[in-house]
Amino acid sequence: MTQLTQFEQGVRSIVEDCTGYTITKEYDGDEDCYYYNLVDQYGDVDGDPFYDFDDVLDYVENNAQVADEIADLMNDLMPVIA
Numbered sequence: 001m002t003q004l005t006q007f008e009q010g011v012r013s014i015v016e017d018c019t020g021y022t023i024t025k026e027y028d029g030d031e032d033c034y035y036y037n038l039v040d041q042y043g044d045v046d047g048d049p050f051y052d053f054d055d056v057l058d059y060v061e062n063n064a065q066v067a068d069e070i071a072d073l074m075n076d077l078m079p080v081i082a
Contacts, residue, residue, distance in 0.1 A: 014069045
């Protein structure tokens with residue numbers, strides 16, 4: 001498994017707390033790129049991989065609680081990013 005950025009770690013924690021799912025980041029040597037998986041409580045990958053973290057956000061933000069907490073996370077990290 002590949003290291004997540006600070007923001008990705010924050011989103012993963014939110015998803016875990018709100019849904020029980022987690023997010024993993026893997027490297028695809030054949031395609032020379034990273035991808036993300038949603039993994040359920042039993043370790044099973046749910047659906048197809050996401051090749052862009054924005055797509056992960058779009059998917060998990062369908063849950064209103066997750067969306068609210070990600071918005072708070074983004075506000076908290078804004079001074080760090082800027």
